[in-house]
Amino acid sequence: MTKNLNYYITNYFSEYLPNVIGTSQRTICSYRDTFVILFEYLQKEYKININKMDIEVIDYKKIEKFLDYLENERKNSISTRNQRLAAISSFYKYLQKRELAIFDLCSDILTIPKKKAETKVMSYFSVDEIKLLINKPDTKTKYGFRDYLILLFMYETASRAQEVSDLQSKQLFLKDNYVVLIGKGNKNRRIPITKEMKISLKHLDSLCQQTILLAENRINNLEELKSYRYNLEESLRILKGKRENLWRKRKKETNPEIKEKITHEIGDLKALIKKTNKDYC
Numbered sequence: 001m002t003k004n005l006n007y008y009i010t011n012y013f014s015e016y017l018p019n020v021i022g023t024s025q026r027t028i029c030s031y032r033d034t035f036v037i038l039f040e041y042l043q044k045e046y047k048i049n050i051n052k053m054d055i056e057v058i059d060y061k062k063i064e065k066f067l068d069y070l071e072n073e074r075k076n077s078i079s080t081r082n083q084r085l086a087a088i089s090s091f092y093k094y095l096q097k098r099e100l101a102i103f104d105l106c107s108d109i110l111t112i113p114k115k116k117a118e119t120k121v122m123s124y125f126s127v128d129e130i131k132l133l134i135n136k137p138d139t140k141t142k143y144g145f146r147d148y149l150i151l152l153f154m155y156e157t158a159s160r161a162q163e164v165s166d167l168q169s170k171q172l173f174l175k176d177n178y179v180v181l182i183g184k185g186n187k188n189r190r191i192p193i194t195k196e197m198k199i200s201l202k203h204l205d206s207l208c209q210q211t212i213l214l215a216e217n218r219i220n221n222l223e224e225l226k227s228y229r230y231n232l233e234e235s236l237r238i239l240k241g242k243r244e245n246l247w248r249k250r251k252k253e254t255n256p257e258i259k260e261k262i263t264h265e266i267g268d269l270k271a272l273i274k275k276t277n278k279d280y281c
Contacts, residue, residue: 005053008095009035016094024186026162034087037074041066055099060108063088067112078117085112130155149200157181157191174198243270 013032017023023031038058042048045065048057063085070076070084089110096106125133134151138144154164163181171180178192193201243266250262 003055005055005057006051008055008098012091012094022186030083031087031090034084037084038066038088041069056102056105059105060112063109063112078115082114085114152200153197156193156197172201174201
């Protein structure tokens with residue numbers, strides 16, 4: 001008995017991609033996003049009930065129109081359009097081997113070609129521009145030194161931003177002067193580092209007093225940063241309000257013991273405000 005499309009979608013993402021072929025989590029997320037957009041499109045344009053999709057509901061024409069929709073309405077680039085097509089093609093290669101009754105349908109979808117995009121001339125920094133960029137962070141502060149080291153590390157190892165973001169201490173072999181970077185498709189490569197970089201990495205470890213994570217970044221994106229700073233501002237406002245109330249209460253208090261207790265509470269609040277101010281900066 002032919003199963004519906006939902007069954008194969010579930011199995012594809014929960015079992016086949018992560019466990020059978022060992023696809024990286026980033027790729028799985030990218031493929032997932034493609035099908036979320038595709039299902040939303042099918043539901044809107046064709047009034048398809050995505051909770052009960054027949055296995056033959058998606059065909060060559062619907063995929064072609066979906067790709068046009070990505071470019072024309074969502075204003076996606078040709079590169080993004082091709083990435084979405086790659087995700088769809090991957091699923092139909094998987095489906096083709098499991099449902100021979102729709103072998104031709106899968107074959108038709110797999111014939112949809114990638115769209116040629118204009119090749120951009122690769123730009124680059126001059127030596128002076130690289131020096132200016134690397135020396136921009138304030139190395140006198142812990143996080144300024146971290147930022148300086150991230151830029152220097154990326155330049156020296158030719159690493160991608162995501163590779164640096166994912167870097168962990170177990171990938172740093174400082175005694176042997178090399179690091180292991182994990183790239184696309186979970187492919188590893190060993191990169192030698194200079195003695196100067198080795199010393200800098202050790203220095204960063206002593207500054208942070210924690211597991212080395214070059215791209216240690218408590219704030220993942222701008223929205224989180226705004227939320228983080230807003231919460232700190234609110235915390236500061238509340239703490240300062242409590243401090244002012246305690247000052248007023250202390251002035252009115254006549255009992256020496258209670259007055260001393262309030263003084264200690266004010267001291268604790270001052271320390272907390274100082275720490276919050278430091279986090280905010």
